[in-house]
Amino acid sequence: MRFRNMPLPEDELRVILRAADDIIAEGGRTLLAKILKGSKDRKLLDLGLERNPSYGFYRDLTLEQIMAKVDHMIRTGFLEIEKQGKLPMIVFSSRGWAIERERRAEEFLQEWDRGMENNIIPISMEYLKERNRGMIFLFLYKILCSGNKKYIPYLTLWERIDFKNVRAEIRNVIEALKQRGQLEDPDWEQLKRERAKTLLIRSRDPIIMVCRKCDNPFIFDETNPDYYTAEGLKFPELCPRCSINGQSA
Structure with a gap:
């Protein structure tokens, strides 16, 4: 895959990657977006993901807006989707x-x-x-x-x-x-x-x-x-x- 420019400001890019680090190959796009949103979702809290440094970084955005940023990270080659069984999981490129x-x-x-x-x-x-x-x-x-x-x-x-x-x-x-x-x-x-x-x-x-x-x-x-x-x-x-x-x- 070819990359020309970073699609997001560097601070946002690093925040999203840090959020993803705690769920690599164990969670998908939605869970990643919820970490960035600062969600009180039970699964997220049970996994202790509220302790992630990027938790709540995008608290003022809607979940759909955050998902769009996650998808942009995938399209531009910083994250990838990998199937674990039948489930699509986030992994690093x-x-x-x-x-x-x-x-x-x-x-x-x-x-x-x-x-x-x-x-x-x-x-x-x-x-x-x-x-x-x-x-x-x-x-x-x-x-x-x-x-x-x-x-x-x-x-x-x-x-x-x-x-x-x-x-x-x-x-x-x-x-x-x-x-x-x-x-x-x-x-x-x-x-x-x-x-x-x-x-x-x-x-x-x-x-x-x-x-x-x-x-x-x-x-x-x-x-x-x-x-x-x-x-x-x-x-x-x-x-x-x-x-x-x-x-x-």
Whole structure:
């Protein structure tokens, strides 16, 4: 599927994706719209979905208006419908998951920051276990990019309980943070790029974009660290060829 422009403002797009995250492959369009509406529907409350950060974001819109936004997200390739038995369920597209994965990783980082500011020592890091591997590694990449040793105590606690492959990456990030003060900026940037090779993982399906200049499709490279900014994941508007030609013009 080809994508030209984000059909909704970025803040709305992220809100809808966050609402969808709690019901992926378990709920459909109507349940997603009810979360965004802030519905008091019994099923929604029984599932604890009123705790979703996007709950009630569109409380001033009708359910039909919200459904139209959800359908627009599907038409433009950020969400998809997948049959579970006979029931149509909401799932992320590769592009939608790339955005939501980055947002969830940022949420975890902010959660750690709040805990550290309040001198809270986590009782357990089990909540990070069994999470999507791509999202967890992106979380580690964000910690690495901070260059801040303050995360080492939390990382050490996490390292004790996770699986072998994740523990190895946590250890690599800890060692990198310990080295930060001894490295010049160019060496630090090189180290981050080396770690990005294992921490930035491609989604199962490629993300196909359409170049704003030449209209040709191209594959978005999720492993390029340049696309991960302080403001979130940024998609390129130009294909690699047009981008290079623009730089040389």
